[in-house]
Amino acid sequence: MSLLGNQLLPPFSVNTLCIYGGLAFLLLAAWHVVPWLLDPYSYRKNRIPGPWPAQLSDFWLGRVAAKGHRSETVHGLHQRYGKFVRIAPNHISIADPDALQIIYAHGNGALKSEFYDAFVSIRRGLFNTRDRAEHTRKRKIVSHIFSQKSVLEFEPYIRLALGKLINQWDSLLSGDEKLASHRLKPNSDGRVWFDCLNWYNYLAFDIIGDLAFGEPFGMIEAGADSAAVAVHDDNAANIDVAEKRLEIIRVPAVKILNDRGEYSASMGTLPVWFRPYAKKIPWFARGNRAVKNLAGIAIAAVDKRLATPTDRVDLLTRLQQGKDDEGNPMGRSELTAEALTQLIAGSDTTSNSSCAITYWLARYPEAQRKLQKELDDALGEDEELPTYEQVKRLPYLEAVINEGLRIHSTSSMGLPRIVPEGGLEVSGMFFPAGAILSVPSYTIHRDTSIWGTDTEVYRPERWFEQDAEDIQKTFNPFSFGPRGCVGKNLASMELLLIIATIFHRFDFVLMDPKHDLETREGFLRKPVTCFVGMKRRRT
Known part of the structure; x- marks a missing residue:
């Protein structure tokens, strides 16, 4: 006999356990097979191909996402099957540039899918x-902050952080012992060998910290990944109370951001009913802690900023000034959630793209020399940091950045949208309401009919050869339509200033020119490391 509480229960026989196990298996199988047989969205009828496990269960895509190479895997499926691929029971990936204009267009009625629920912390922000x-209400409040005119006010903060980075890299070259842990080996031929990814992370975090929270995190000067985080509960309403936090601790913010991205991108592919159980799995439990810690970074930073009023012009000031149609400003929790959105978007994309562009220019030295000649012609030998006005119209610089965003595709995966009432016809096929569709940027950025047969080669010259209309409809680094990246203007200015400043001053080579850039994908596709040899171009 077995005891549960005060109740005596009869033992289960082996046969009984087998019966219950068999029934559970049959129910689980029916849960997946019956919808496939009923074919409510006519995917089988239209013979849309895809891996068998993906046609039956969301778990296939969840497993692919957890491995960190979703975009490459989906790209391989498109190469095998063609334009349409079924990557989940109710999710069709469409590798067609023309589909962008339909699925993500203004006014088509398509909504974000349940995938985005996995990215919510504190409360829903503009992104999720x-x-x-x-969304219309939030975008009205936020969008004016990122107009071209407004972002120009943020240039001094970007140049200030860049100046600190340049000083640290000069110190690396001079052999400063305080930075010895960052050097991979002794200088040779005037070069220092190090992992530039870490420094680009410090730069991006310090820039967005200064813009969104009133001061940088101090990562560049410390040469370390560290930020303050507030220990908090999960009740968003409590954030509206200006209470003293229980505790402030230091955490590795870059690592937390990476863990959060991988967790949410995997969790978002799983069935909604299974997500509470998935959080009990150790890997997901660690990711859930990262979500909470990332929110804590925003809470600590906003608390500190609001406790000391200032007249500086930055993102948080603009968010505080924003009002909806009824004249209402954001409450504290909403303000914190939007500041968190800017922290995530503003740090990840900038650091990953800057690192990838540095890698590709180091791998293709001829492109690096062409860029440096253009920068020398525009800036001369002036050691002062360039301004946005000086670099905003340099054609080869723009091509270098765009080619990096094309081939690296930081935002690579297809962002899922739910087909609205009335359905949509996409690429010659009709999809009924409720179907989930996406267009993978990684794949359309490698469309040989648009970009040529050498899509895996980093070649900025292609931006002067391609048809402008084809590029406009195919190039998708910031998404498209009403849910596209609201911070595009700021990101573009940052990349122009970062790449121009660094390559005007330094020269880069790879430790191994044949070594591919190793990446791992959560929500964004990120370099894992980027070891380079750097030297000053002028002494």
């Missing part, structure tokens, strides 16, 4: 809000 009216 699925309700159309609420």
